[in-house]
Amino acid sequence: VKLSKATLQNLPKNVGVPGYSQSGLKAGIIHFGIGNFHRAHQAVYLDELFNAGTDHEWGLVGAGVLASDETMRQKLQAQDWLTTVVEQDSGHRTAHVTASMIDYLQPGDTANIIARLADPEIRIVSLTITEGGYFIDPASGVFNPQHPAIVSDAANIKDPSTVFGLILAGLMRRRDEGTAPFTVMSCDNIPGNGHVTCDAVSGLAAVIDPNLAQWVKDQVAFPNSMVDRITPATTDRERGLLATDFGVEDNWPVFCEPFKQWVLEDHFPAGRPALEKVGVTFVKDVAPYELMKIRILNGGHAAIAYPASLMDIHFVHEAMEEPLIRDFLTKLEREEIIPVLPPVPGTSFDAYFDLIVRRFSNPKIGDTIQRLCQDGSNRQPKFILPTTADRLKAGNGITGLSLVSALWCRFCAGTTDSGKPTNYLDASAERLKVEALKAKDDPKAFLAMTDIFGEVGTSPIFVESFSRILRILWDKGARETLTLYLADKL
Ligand code: NAD
Structure with a gap:
């Protein structure tokens, strides 16, 4: 069966389906970097929360800045943003469709992305853009404001091309419109990922105006997190296994281990989903x-x-x-x-x-x-x-x-x-x-x-x-x- 909203009820019985209505979800989170890990981790935790019948105002909206993101967007759009997540180890194998994502903003449509970032209903912006995506000089661990992409975004912050330019433009629009800032939540594998993200957003802001950088540091929350779930890249092997073993045709399924872990600093001034109900550990210091x-x-x-x-x-x-x-x-x-x-x-x-x-x-x-x-x-x-x-x-x-x-x-x-x-x-x-x-x-x-x-x-x-x-x-x-x-x- 080809995966889509219309075919959800016809999927084989051994494939789990959402117990909530995707169209009943409201957008609460914009996520940059809709790769495999996000769809095996954050999107799954939210799916579990939605299945428990709560927090339906925290639906996920995808976003990306790379050309390759458009290909992925089209793959997901063709199946109404649904993803099949297959968990396996030697004694365990399940397939479950998640519907926690409700939209994916067109990469390159900067005006629309900034407008959505400024929307008061968005209260968290999360990221999985890989370790290499943070404009950090690897040895010093310090943000590099001289990177050409950062220099270019600073000169033209109304039409930025990096994730941090978009985030900053969204925050500035919110400030101008009197909307409280969203919380920025990195889920990349970087020590102090919240600090590193703050350095990138405030570092870009500092090139534009030191007061803007100070405002970011004072007003925007960047909780640190530890994330864990081994999630390999999807190949034709996985697509084939899902089709033969579960009878589901999914353009871009995710295969992962059953284990997952998320330890998160509880610093969300604009509110957050009650993720502790589905096993996320909230701590003071991650x-x-x-x-x-x-x-x-x-x-x-x-x-x-x-x-x-x-x-x-x-x-x-x-x-x-x-x-x-x-x-x-x-x-x-x-x-x-x-x-x-x-x-x-x-x-x-x-x-x-x-x-x-x-x-x-x-x-x-x-x-x-x-x-x-x-x-x-x-x-x-x-x-x-x-x-x-x-x-x-x-x-x-x-x-x-x-x-x-x-x-x-x-x-x-x-x-x-x-x-x-x-x-x-x-x-x-x-x-x-x-x-x-x-x-x-x-x-x-x-x-x-x-x-x-x-x-x-x-x-x-x-x-x-x-x-x-x-x-x-x-x-x-x-x-x-x-x-x-x-x-x-x-
Ligand atoms: P992936 O290749 O499936 O997805 C990567 C995503 O990041 C894509 O959407 C891509 O467009 C985006 N991206 C890459 N470089 C970027 C840049 N410079 N600017 C903006 N966006 C960029 O990879 P994945 O498996 O989803 O892993 C992504 C990250 O998640 C990892 O680098 C790691 O930090 C974290 N993570 C992964 C795993 C895992 O097992 N895969 C486990 C824990 C944490």
């Missing part, structure tokens, strides 16, 4: 939770991605079936990552890590090594290098972490150990390849990218360890290098 997640989970992903790729492994669960990789992950986490984490109320890091091993090993999720490999130039400085920096400061060993960096460098050279080309998705892919090839003879060349490595790249202890291990990787390959690491011989 920092310890997100540090735990970013370093143990995202750091774990960033650690296993490159050795798996160098060994020509396709899926994440296959990497976890390889004892060398599983044991590398465990040793790295137990010996180097977990010991430098500040405690999290009511949480055992060992139990959290055991759960992550089970989640990574989920054979049904179909998460790919290629997805984990991408965007390393943004992910390594956020997920790995801060742990390295903490350990260096404390005088602790960093062999495992420098192995992670060396594996990434070896991968960036563009071929696996068997000589297959790697298809690397990274905004800096070309530059990384040039530096990684130079690093084969001169490892320091890679660390000279100070925008990525920051001070870590100048630490003599790190430079020595990274250089030695990179030479071993080129010499003996990932398999033997991991074996040496596991035997404490690296």
Whole structure:
């Protein structure tokens, strides 16, 4: 059955459908970045809340600024903004249609997007625009007001082209019209995602007028959050599985694991949906939770991605079936990552890590090594290098972490150990390849990218360890290098 509002009641019985009427929802949230993660996370929590019969004034309206968003918009429009979410692990599989999204603003129709942002019924603007979308200089972690797109938006804030330009234009219109600001809620995997978003919006405002920047800082709320649910990209494989196993034809379904988590700072002056009713944890300070997640989970992903790729492994669960990789992950986490984490109320890091091993090993999720490999130039400085920096400061060993960096460098050279080309998705892919090839003879060349490595790249202890291990990787390959690491011989 082709998914649409008209066919919802004819879907096979094993497919869950919304228990509320989509047309009964009112717009309350505009979301930028309608990718897979949003539709497996925030949209699902809201769907559960709507199913519980409450908060129907918090319907989602999609928005985006990239050309590719228009393609996605058309795919969703053809099925009345509905999404089938399939949750799977070895013992569990469900398909459920969500209807929490009620509209998707045309990308590029700036006047309409700003008008909707100014609409008093919109009280939250949320984002999942990837780690790379925040105009942050990776090493310093500071917003870059000189980025050409930001300079251009500042000069022409009535017709902006970035997400932050649109948000600021919407806020300015609200201020002029006497409407209270909306809350800006980032759901991207960035430590202090609320602070980072505030830096971007107020940083852009500062280029226009320092008073405007101060007004943003004083009047707009940017709650930090920790979000979690492994959500791979959708391919024809997923579309096919949904059609054959559930009888649903969906242009763009989402496949994900059953686990999901959302820890959110309770700072919503304009109001918020009662998400605590569907399992969202509201806290005063999200920092310890997100540090735990970013370093143990995202750091774990960033650690296993490159050795798996160098060994020509396709899926994440296959990497976890390889004892060398599983044991590398465990040793790295137990010996180097977990010991430098500040405690999290009511949480055992060992139990959290055991759960992550089970989640990574989920054979049904179909998460790919290629997805984990991408965007390393943004992910390594956020997920790995801060742990390295903490350990260096404390005088602790960093062999495992420098192995992670060396594996990434070896991968960036563009071929696996068997000589297959790697298809690397990274905004800096070309530059990384040039530096990684130079690093084969001169490892320091890679660390000279100070925008990525920051001070870590100048630490003599790190430079020595990274250089030695990179030479071993080129010499003996990932398999033997991991074996040496596991035997404490690296
Ligand atoms: P996706 O590729 O499906 O979607 C990314 C979305 O971001 C798209 O709508 C795209 O248009 C938009 N985007 C990308 N770059 C942008 C830019 N520079 N400016 C504006 N919009 C931009 O990816 P996804 O799986 O939805 O993941 C998105 C983000 O969600 C991740 O980067 C991460 O921060 C967070 N996240 C993802 C997962 C996961 O497992 N996929 C888990 C937790 C958090």
